[in-house]
Amino acid sequence: MAERLKIKLFLISIIIISSGIIIAVFSAYRGILDKTAGLKSTIQNAAKMSLGKVHHTATRDGVIEWSLDASSARLLDKKKQLILDDISVIFYMKEGKEAYLTAAKGFLYTDSNDIEVTGDIVVKNNNYVLKTEKLNYEHNRRILFSNVSVEISSDSEQLTADSIFFDLNTKKTRLEGNVRGVFSENIKL
Numbered sequence: 403m404a405e406r407l408k409i410k411l412f413l414i415s416i417i418i419i420s421s422g423i424i425i426a427v428f429s430a431y432r433g434i435l436d437k438t439a440g441l442k443s444t445i446q447n448a449a450k451m452s453l454g455k456v457h458h459t460a461t462r463d464g465v466i467e468w469s470l471d472a473s474s475a476r477l478l479d480k481k482k483q484l485i486l487d488d489i490s491v492i493f494y495m496k497e498g499k500e501a502y503l504t505a506a507k508g509f510l511y512t513d514s515n516d517i518e519v520t521g522d523i524v525v526k527n528n529n530y531v532l533k534t535e536k537l538n539y540e541h542n543r544r545i546l547f548s549n550v551s552v553e554i555s556s557d558s559e560q561l562t563a564d565s566i567f568f569d570l571n572t573k574k575t576r577l578e579g580n581v582r583g584v585f586s587e588n589i590k591l
Contacts, residue, residue, distance in 0.1 A: 453477075456486065460515045460541065467544065468493045470510065470517070477512075484510040489519055491539075493546075495570055501527045505537070515541035530556045532566070544570040552577075558586040 456475040460467050473488035491503040506521030517539040525532040525546070534552040539545070546568040554561040554577075564579025 456484070458484075458510065466494050467541070468539075472508075475510075482511060482513040484512060486510060491517065493539075493570055495573070499527065501525055501570070503537070517541075530554055534566075546570065560584045 453475045454473070456472045457469065459469040468491055470486075470489065470491045472484075472486040472490075474486070476485045477483075478485065486508045487506070489503070489505045489508045493501040493503065495501065503519065503523065503525045505519035505523045508517060508519035510517055518537075519539075520536050523532075523534050523537050525537070532552060532554050534548045534550055536550045537546060537548045540547070547566060549565045552563055552566045554563075554566075561577065561581065561583045563577035563581045565577070567576040567578075568574070
């Protein structure tokens, strides 16, 4: 009989301890949920909408000028901006040529179709690779420009400068500030 009483007390103790652990875990989990809800509320107040995997194409007079893909986007309605992550853009030029841009982060200004990108930027076409940390695209004039150092390379040359201006329509490039270049013997003039 004493043994049965000990077993009952032991089982009651385990039930009480288990209940206490469950209540403690539930309380901690509830606190985490409340903090997460506050964070979601803050993000939602700033961002009107959040999206995963975004694709956007800009056309003018029925001609596709560029297309953009991003792993995620958040719309800031008041500023008319899409905040983008893991961006890739294809710029379509005359004669069927294309330039490919990749960047870590950026903004698409929805009222103008202007783009600003930052972080690990690479722009490639058939002949050249441009690398920089910040680059802008002005849609109305179809220009790419950067006011931070850039590096341009190809099989036969390497150029660096403090800034670049590239017109997608005329394909003219202007480099400014501390322009330096290395050219190999294979240059075709």
